[in-house]
Amino acid sequence: MATEHATPPTATPPTVTPPTVTPPTTAPRGPLPASLTPALIERLAARVVAAPDAARVVTDAPYTGEPLADLPVSTPADVDEAFARARIAQKSWAAIPLSRRKEILLRFHDLLLARQDEALDLMQAENGKTRRDALLEVVDIAITSRYYARNAARYLRPRRRRGAIPLLTHTTELRHPKGVVTVISPWNYPLSMAAGDAIAALMAGNAVVQKPDTQTALTALWSLDLMHEAGLPAGVWQMVIGRGSSIGGPLLDNADYMMFTGSTAAGRRIARDAGERLIGASLELGGKNAMIVLDDADIEKAADGAVAACFPSAGQLCVSIERLYVAESVRARFVDAFVARSKRLKIGAAYDYSIDVGSLTNPSQLRTVTAHVDDAVAKGATVLAGGKARPDLGPLFYEPTILADVTPDMTLHDHETFGPVVSIYSYRSVDEAIALANATPYGLNASVWSGDGARGRAVAARLHAGTVNVNEAFAAAWGSIDAPMGGMGDSGLGRRHGADGILKYTEAQTVAHQRIQGFTPPARISPETWATFLTGALKVLKAVGVR
Structure with a gap:
């Protein structure tokens, strides 16, 4: 670990006084906001992929320490079943035109803004952050939804590439979805990290199986519920709940790509295991x-x-x-x-x-x-x-x-x-x-x-x-x-946002169609003569500025 050597302070330390405390509008130990009804919490909990008789876990509200939500816990078998459904759903989803995916995402954008108070209440209740900080997550996901809805076609369209032999080689780069992406999202930004990484993967034609942190699972499940209301087909985006020690294995073993946000220590283990399986991984880890x-x-x-x-x-x-x-x-x-x-x-x-x-x-x-x-x-x-x-x-x-x-x-x-x-x-x-x-x-x-x-x-x-x-x-x-x-060094691998944020969820394929003549000599031309011709052609291409 590198160390820092700072010069001593030159100013006299100010007198220490506590921060201002303003009596909250809703008392810290008072009731939850009216929007967080038992019916809403029950509906969101039902989105978890788990058996009817699953074990349960109770989360607490940080403001008060009082119970907040009772959630079912997914088993490794539940994770396997989620991936099985996702693989079926993904084939149909990938066949849907990008214009249709765009419509769903823009509808999600509008629903998010219209129903933002629910999201704000959920984030505050589960995470303990201020409403100002929670609002930035709503803004972030609105921007992300609009951006990938309106730019995915540009990033994913077939692209002509220079062929091996000018005029004779027709080369195209295609982009195919990875398949089923695992997203593991943290508790600190429960809407941004849950929905933001899933949006790009979905727009690229993938299905997503996601494990949000249990503490803030309601917010993630709310975004999933809203996406279904916007028209996302069943099985394309699913969520499981549980400890990494229990369901982390099947989440990685079934994945075609891994998106993880969390600690550097956990990221190293995921990178190692993803490498063993020869699948890609994007990891946003710690920072100082x-x-x-x-x-x-x-x-x-x-x-x-x-x-x-x-x-x-x-x-x-x-x-x-x-x-x-x-x-x-x-x-x-x-x-x-x-x-x-x-x-x-x-x-x-x-x-x-x-x-x-x-x-x-x-x-x-x-x-x-x-x-x-x-x-x-x-x-x-x-x-x-x-x-x-x-x-x-x-x-x-x-x-x-x-x-x-x-x-x-x-x-x-x-x-x-x-x-x-x-x-x-x-x-x-x-x-x-x-x-x-x-x-x-x-x-x-x-x-x-x-x-x-x-x-x-x-x-x-x-x-x-x-x-x-x-x-x-x-x-x-x-x-x-x-x-x-994204990060450098111990802060991770891969990038979110921009072209990198969606292309990482795709497999690049090159299709090259060779016409008339390739690199082998035509009939009745000796290898020596052909070598002389190719050498001369390469010199001409350089001289005329062909890249």
């Missing part, structure tokens, strides 16, 4: 993302950007920032501005837009965040803001936390925290900042702030990260859906 504030940055805007970069969804975002590198000459001003903004954030639970920072999602995440911060403080880190859990608000709340004086012997120095925690470091030169930002095996996302756009882009190009945002946290690159998104 860096933000660089250059000496010419607008400090007020950079401080606003840091808040947006570090604390969305309580920091439970793969592309959020956990390391902040600030030019020594502007460090004091930046720290003052960033800390002040962080302390003004409203933390709490409400099913409206009044809250800035919501809850962590599960107890294990709270344990990790607490352990990382406590370890850092015990070893000498300075708490500039936050630094503690808030059980008075609910079982899984933790204050937005800013740390200084973090050293390589502290766990959070190199390891992903995945919570509302960021460490601030200083640097003296741009080269040092780039070296510090790159001193990690991860390479998912980064952020650069500068008053000179060209300078910011030049620094961005030197960072080891799949996406880099200039004067933005992560939304600019993520929202640029025509461009690829």
Whole structure:
């Protein structure tokens, strides 16, 4: 693991005060929103592929710790049956014209926007995030649906390629669906990660068998239910629920392609097993993302950007920032501005837009965040803001936390925290900042702030990260859906979005039709004469600029 060596802070640490707490509109231990009726939850649970007498699992609401949903658990046999149905359904689905698939996806787009309050309520109830953060998932999936509905035909159409012999070789590249794709999606962005990866696979003509994380399965099942309402045929997209230790094997063994979002450790195992089966895999894994504030940055805007970069969804975002590198000459001003903004954030639970920072999602995440911060403080880190859990608000709340004086012997120095925690470091030169930002095996996302756009882009190009945002946290690159998104190094393999995001779900086939004459000599022409002719032809082609 690479280490970072930051210069000591030059500013006096501000007085630590807790973030602002706003009484939520809906009390943390109050009832669920009216839209989340028992009938809705029961209907969504019925979408799980499981036997009628299946074992059950109960999920809890992060805001309150109270029971939320009772879901059936799929067995390995259920997974096998789902794939058997998917293989039958996929053949018919692939034969449907792209124009028909486009209609279904655009109808899904409209239904999503019309029924977004249900999705927002579900995401908040299952994940504990704020309504503001949940809304971004709705926006993301609307953009993704529209993009692939209207661009799939362009990416998937037969393409003429240059033939081996000009005019005599007719060469075409075709794209065929992989077959049945396995999608394993996480709990932190339950709509974006569940629907977003399935949409591209479906538009490419595949069927999908998906395992969403159990904690946020209702949101994923809601998107499946909505897609069926939009006209998706039965069996083309199915969902199973269960632990990876139980159903992970058949999910991989039956797959023609694997799409996984999760931890680096799990991603390594999937990559290994996919390699054994000689199937492709796309893996978006962990990150320890860096933000660089250059000496010419607008400090007020950079401080606003840091808040947006570090604390969305309580920091439970793969592309959020956990390391902040600030030019020594502007460090004091930046720290003052960033800390002040962080302390003004409203933390709490409400099913409206009044809250800035919501809850962590599960107890294990709270344990990790607490352990990382406590370890850092015990070893000498300075708490500039936050630094503690808030059980008075609910079982899984933790204050937005800013740390200084973090050293390589502290766990959070190199390891992903995945919570509302960021460490601030200083640097003296741009080269040092780039070296510090790159001193990690991860390479998912980064952020650069500068008053000179060209300078910011030049620094961005030197960072080891799949996406880099200039004067933005992560939304600019993520929202640029025509461009690829994914990680380098320990942050994964493959890309979502753009051409890569749909072509990875296809098999490329080259069909070459040779006409009149090929590379072998015609009758009555000696090999020597033919070799002389070919050599001369190659020289002519080069001379006239043929590629």
